[in-house]
Amino acid sequence: xxxxxxxxxxxxxxxxxxxxxxxxxxxxxxxxxxxxxxxxxxxxxxxxxxxxxxxxxxxxxxxxxxxxxxxxxxxxxxxxxxxxxxxxxxxxxxxxxxxxxxxxxxxxxxxxxxxxxxxxxxxxxxxxxxxxxxxxxxxxxxxxxxxxxxxxxxxxxxxxxxxxxxxxxxxxxxxxxxxxxxxxxxxxxxxxxxxxxxxxxxxxxxxxxxxx
Amino acid sequence: xxxxxxxxxxxxxxxxxxxxxxxxxxxxxxxxxxxxxxxxxxxxxxxxxxxxxxxxxxxxxxxxxxxxxxxxxxxxxxxxxxxxxxxxxxxxxxxxxxxxxxxxxxxxxxxxxxxxxxxxxxxxxxxxxxxxxxxxxxxxxxxxxxxxxxxxxxxxxxxxxxxxxxxxxxxxxxxxxxxxxxxxxxxxxxxxxxxxxxxxxxxxxxxxxxxx
Numbered sequence: 001x002x003x004x005x006x007x008x009x010x011x012x013x014x015x016x017x018x019x020x021x022x023x024x025x026x027x028x029x030x031x032x033x034x035x036x037x038x039x040x041x042x043x044x045x046x047x048x049x050x051x052x053x054x055x056x057x058x059x060x061x062x063x064x065x066x067x068x069x070x071x072x073x074x075x076x077x078x079x080x081x082x083x084x085x086x087x088x089x090x091x092x093x094x095x096x097x098x099x100x101x102x103x104x105x106x107x108x109x110x111x112x113x114x115x116x117x118x119x120x121x122x123x124x125x126x127x128x129x130x131x132x133x134x135x136x137x138x139x140x141x142x143x144x145x146x147x148x149x150x151x152x153x154x155x156x157x158x159x160x161x162x163x164x165x166x167x168x169x170x171x172x173x174x175x176x177x178x179x180x181x182x183x184x185x186x187x188x189x190x191x192x193x194x195x196x197x198x199x200x201x202x203x204x205x206x207x208x209x210x211x212x
Numbered sequence: 213x214x215x216x217x218x219x220x221x222x223x224x225x226x227x228x229x230x231x232x233x234x235x236x237x238x239x240x241x242x243x244x245x246x247x248x249x250x251x252x253x254x255x256x257x258x259x260x261x262x263x264x265x266x267x268x269x270x271x272x273x274x275x276x277x278x279x280x281x282x283x284x285x286x287x288x289x290x291x292x293x294x295x296x297x298x299x300x301x302x303x304x305x306x307x308x309x310x311x312x313x314x315x316x317x318x319x320x321x322x323x324x325x326x327x328x329x330x331x332x333x334x335x336x337x338x339x340x341x342x343x344x345x346x347x348x349x350x351x352x353x354x355x356x357x358x359x360x361x362x363x364x365x366x367x368x369x370x371x372x373x374x375x376x377x378x379x380x381x382x383x384x385x386x387x388x389x390x391x392x393x394x395x396x397x398x399x400x401x402x403x404x405x406x407x408x409x410x411x412x413x414x415x416x417x418x419x420x421x422x423x424x
Contacts, residue, residue: 048354
């Protein structure tokens with residue numbers, strides 16, 4: 001098993017947390033996004049999406065972080081990353097997708113670079129970033145705070161799929177200086193997650209390819 | 213079961229296809245996105261994300277189209293929307309997420325409206341739309357054309373999760389006048405899908421809330 005990763009990629013960060021929770025230690029290959037190594041012909045042949053993460057396993061190349069995490073959960077069921085009941089599974093997947101579909105892609109590095117190429121100054125790009133963070137985290141806070149199934153973590157008292165998507169988004173929001181006081185439930189869950197070794201070891205600054 | 217939907221919403225379109233494939237006929241509630249009905253207090257209380265679709269079922273409100281589709285697949289297993297093996301399931305989920313995470317959110321109505329609010333003219337907004345379509349569909353074409361598991365549909369000869377995400381994206385790409393000749397595999401699969409009653413009945417123009 002080989003994980004193609006970049007220390008600062010939120011989507012890679014999700015998969016690193018899942019691997020740690022499962023106790024899996026794949027080989028690592030580093031793809032430097034700021035140096036555009038994802039566009040190298042060798043990597044593009046491996047993953048035509050030219051994004052990270054990608055997981056090589058059993059002769060296949062898996063892409064898309066949530067698909068990879070569900071694969072890891074199906075093939076290494078303990079500890080489970082999804083609850084058992086279909087309604088609860090839909091809740092957890094929905095929370096994860098709220099971040100993975102409706103916040104992260106709009107604030108991804110390639111989108112921010114595209115805005116710059118359209119003539120926007122860094123300040124306008126930062127405003128864009130913070131706007132979509134605020135829209136998305138406000139919705140996520142409302143969903144978590146208003147549901148008795150929220151526990152120490154996003155769903156009950158065990159970390160799972162929604163948590164491993166939340167934590168990288170909170171990390172990135174802090175990098176961009178987004179105010180987070182309006183999201184007490186997210187802050188509480190993020191802190192509970194980051195106290196766990198599986199989450200801490202997956203953080204960008206703790207990766208072999210980390211740069212300051 | 214009640215589906216909150218808008219005829220032109222790609223994410224609603226996905227869920228409508230899944231419901232049709234499963235032979236399910238929920239009650240329908242229409243949320244007119246261009247009139248901003250998703251921001252009405254009543255709907256925002258139901259779905260703090262202020263997006264469609266949302267599926268009310270067993271006293272819960274499910275959001276995020278892919279989470280809803282997986283719920284439908286878990287609770288109504290026939291016909292299956294995912295293959296059996298974990299590697300194949302990861303492939304199909306990855307194809308679906310390539311569109312649902314890396315194309316659609318960046319080209320969503322609210323993002324296009326935000327670009328306009330930043331001063332961009334319609335032509336620049338259209339360029340934005342077509343840029344992300346081209347990036348995403350090029351990757352999807354490469355993944356599908358280069359894999360022997362691609363069949364009449366995205367995965368084998370039965371329509372599933374990846375197909376019901378592909379078709380609404382192709383529909384929208386046509387609306388925006390995106391050239392599609394470079395994607396022969398996508399065109400072939402899209403045509404095979406649209407020939408099926410479950411897909412045809414889910415098309416925007418065939419919805420009760422359709423407008424010209």
